[in-house]
Amino acid sequence: MxxxxxxxxxxxxxxxxETSVLDNIDLYxxxxxxxxxxxxxxxxxxxxxxxxxxFEYPTKGDxxxxxxxINDLPPYKRQINTVFQKYALFPHMNIFENIAFGLRIKKISxxxxxxxxxxxxxxxxxxxxxxxxVDSLSGGQQQRVAIARALxxxxxxxxxxxxxGALDLKLRKGMQIELKKIQQEVGITFxxxxxxxxxxLTMSDTIAVMSEGKIQQIGAPEDIYNxxxxxxxxxxxxxxNIVKGIMIKDYLVEFxxxxxxxxxxxxxxxxxxxxxxxxxxxxxxxxxTGMLKGKVITSTFKGVHxxxxxxxDGRRWMIHSTITAPVGSYIGMNIGPDLIHIMKRGA
Amino acid sequence: xxxxxxxxxYPYIVWLIIFIVVPLILVLYFSLxxxxxxxxxxxxxxxxxxxxxKVLYRSLKLAFISTVFCLVLGYPMxxxxxxxxxxxxxxMVLLFVLPMWMNFLxxxxxxxxxxxxxxxxxxxxxxxxxxxxxxxxxxGAVILGMVYNFIPFMVLPIYSVLAKMDKTLIEAAKDLxxxxxxxxxxxxxxxxxxxxxxxxxxxxxxxxSTFVIPKLLGxxxxxxxxxxxxxxxxxxxxxNFGSAISIIMxxxxxxxxxxxxxxxxxxxxxxxxx
Numbered sequence: 001m002x003x004x005x006x007x008x009x010x011x012x013x014x015x016x017x018e019t020s021v022l023d024n025i026d027l028y029x030x031x032x033x034x035x036x037x038x039x040x041x042x043x044x045x046x047x048x049x050x051x052x053x054x055f056e057y058p059t060k061g062d063x064x065x066x067x068x069x070i071n072d073l074p075p076y077k078r079q080i081n082t083v084f085q086k087y088a089l090f091p092h093m094n095i096f097e098n099i100a101f102g103l104r105i106k107k108i109s110x111x112x113x114x115x116x117x118x119x120x121x122x123x124x125x126x127x128x129x130x131x132x133x134v135d136s137l138s139g140g141q142q143q144r145v146a147i148a149r150a151l152x153x154x155x156x157x158x159x160x161x162x163x164x165g166a167l168d169l170k171l172r173k174g175m176q177i178e179l180k181k182i183q184q185e186v187g188i189t190f191x192x193x194x195x196x197x198x199x200x201l202t203m204s205d206t207i208a209v210m211s212e213g214k215i216q217q218i219g220a221p222e223d224i225y226n227x228x229x230x231x232x233x234x235x236x237x238x239x240x241n242i243v244k245g246i247m248i249k250d251y252l253v254e255f256x257x258x259x260x261x262x263x264x265x266x267x268x269x270x271x272x273x274x275x276x277x278x279x280x281x282x283x284x285x286x287x288x289t290g291m292l293k294g295k296v297i298t299s300t301f302k303g304v305h306x307x308x309x310x311x312x313d314g315r316r317w318m319i320h321s322t323i324t325a326p327v328g329s330y331i332g333m334n335i336g337p338d339l340i341h342i343m344k345r346g347a
Numbered sequence: 348x349x350x351x352x353x354x355x356x357y358p359y360i361v362w363l364i365i366f367i368v369v370p371l372i373l374v375l376y377f378s379l380x381x382x383x384x385x386x387x388x389x390x391x392x393x394x395x396x397x398x399x400x401k402v403l404y405r406s407l408k409l410a411f412i413s414t415v416f417c418l419v420l421g422y423p424m425x426x427x428x429x430x431x432x433x434x435x436x437x438x439m440v441l442l443f444v445l446p447m448w449m450n451f452l453x454x455x456x457x458x459x460x461x462x463x464x465x466x467x468x469x470x471x472x473x474x475x476x477x478x479x480x481x482x483x484x485x486x487g488a489v490i491l492g493m494v495y496n497f498i499p500f501m502v503l504p505i506y507s508v509l510a511k512m513d514k515t516l517i518e519a520a521k522d523l524x525x526x527x528x529x530x531x532x533x534x535x536x537x538x539x540x541x542x543x544x545x546x547x548x549x550x551x552x553x554x555x556s557t558f559v560i561p562k563l564l565g566x567x568x569x570x571x572x573x574x575x576x577x578x579x580x581x582x583x584x585x586x587n588f589g590s591a592i593s594i595i596m597x598x599x600x601x602x603x604x605x606x607x608x609x610x611x612x613x614x615x616x617x618x619x620x621x
Contacts, residue, residue: 086513
């Protein structure tokens with residue numbers, strides 16, 4: 001408890017008697033971690049963020065900040081700042097005044113304001129832009145100013161609502177690294193909302209995968225990627241082949257009309273399950289020696305690897321491999337026991 | 348192609364000449380000539396006298412007071428409408444514009460029956476054995492009439508600016524530590540200034556030149572500049588002097604607008620007169 005900066009307890013949010021946007025969520029955020037709320041649009045991730053920021057009030061449940069209940073605390077009294085999706089810079093102030101906004105409210109001396117704002121401009125690499133107007137800046141530059149404006153208040157938690165959503169791919173990649181660097185430099189907690197799984201994997205210490213108002217899985221990026229708890233997560237985080245299967249007994253699963261040795265257990269006997277195999281975990285061999293045999297439908301060069309679609313007895317398999325085979329030819333596919341992930345059906 | 352596009356502008360140019368340029372030139376010509384021809388500045392010189400100065404001063408003063416009232420009453424109203432949800436919002440705007448569909452004269456006459464010596468308000472007061480009030484035929488009644496008639500022109504532009512305002516800016520300000528009052532002072536009000544300027548312009552201009560309201564609600568007791576112009580044209584038949592007064596009034600309005608424009612956000616390109 002003591003090292004958690006934010007605790008969400010049984011949070012439920014319902015708008016106008018409709019179905020719940022958030023359904024009994026429990027979430028704790030540790031001090032100084034980079035936590036990402038990841039999920040498709042409408043999964044409740046932004047609502048969760050807004051509840052932490054104080055812009056939404058939970059229908060049920062409590063929000064704790066350093067152990068104290070803050071449900072009724074308005075946003076301006078929370079030691080939390082937000083970087084908004086569309087930056088929300090004040091158009092009638094120049095860059096310097098935008099960043100100084102929070103400091104001026106705290107009635108800090110003009111000299112101190114100047115020092116702090118300049119420090120922040122330097123941190124985000126915008127020293128020469130202090131006198132510029134908001135609309136003379138590009139999206140990426142506005143983003144940096146928005147981050148500086150939030151960080152200058154020295155919040156204990158910084159909330160970021162899809163801050164890179166409007167940037168082009170190259171800029172986004174650069175900002176991902178930079179954001180992570182900034183987080184490590186200032187050493188505060190970042191709560192980041194995105195629907196981009198790659199972004200989440202790149203930056204986070206912890207990822208909470210959300211869907212339909214629930215947290216599906218929470219853990220380190222490696223754990224979420226390697227050991228997804230449900231087929232939904234497996235599909236959402238990276239590409240996946242998901243097929244129906246039957247868990248015959250511990251360490252033995254049947255799918256694609258044959259049995260495979262696997263490393264999972266405790267599913268019971270003859271239980272219907274989902275089987276998840278990552279595209280890069282399928283090994284290509286000759287049609288005669290493979291566990292499964294299929295016909296190459298497409299093969300696309302992706303730079304580091306080829307992406308192939310294989311048709312096998314009506315099922316489609318996606319394979320990422322550094323070698324390829326001609327379209328129309330038959331190949332064999334091998335899957336190692338530890339690369340087969342078993343999920344409860346429908347979870 | 349180019350010439351074709353130019354041709355499309357001709358009807359507008361003709362319209363502009365017929366309805367704006369020609370009348371203005373005529374007014375200017377009348378103001379600079381004697382009744383039986385001949386160029387002169389006599390009409391302007393005549394205006395420089397304490398009597399007319401007083402009329403001008405009173406007109407500007409009453410218009411200014413009315414504008415301030417419109418702003419003070421209209422701004423909160425605009426905020427309430429902009430803050431309501433979308434279905435209520437349209438109804439509120441409709442209710443606000445509804446009286447404007449009625450004839451201007453009729454609306455002003457209605458106030459006479461409300462405020463008059465034997466009017467509705469005094470009747471109610473009499474019912475409670477309270478002394479009757481002199482509500483009509485004074486500055487207060489004129490200001491009331493102006494505020495009542497012109498307040499929609501203040502509310503609507505402010506409302507449209509407020510309704511379009513990005514709500515995340517308000518959230519961002521709160522996020523950065525601003526309470527409701529600071530949010531209004533530092534974000535909402537400065538960003539609504541273009542609407543305020545437009546509102547002030549649209550209230551002040553007709554308020555300076557109105558002659559119906561002071562005539563009906565002021566009882567013609569004290570003349571405003573609008574009445575003076577009307578009188579020259581309809582009773583005295585001194586079109587030349589009337590035109591000169593009109594031009595002087597126009598100059599004063601332009602000066603007032605120029606002062607207003609100084610306070611307008613320099614980043615905002617449209618909205619003002621200048």
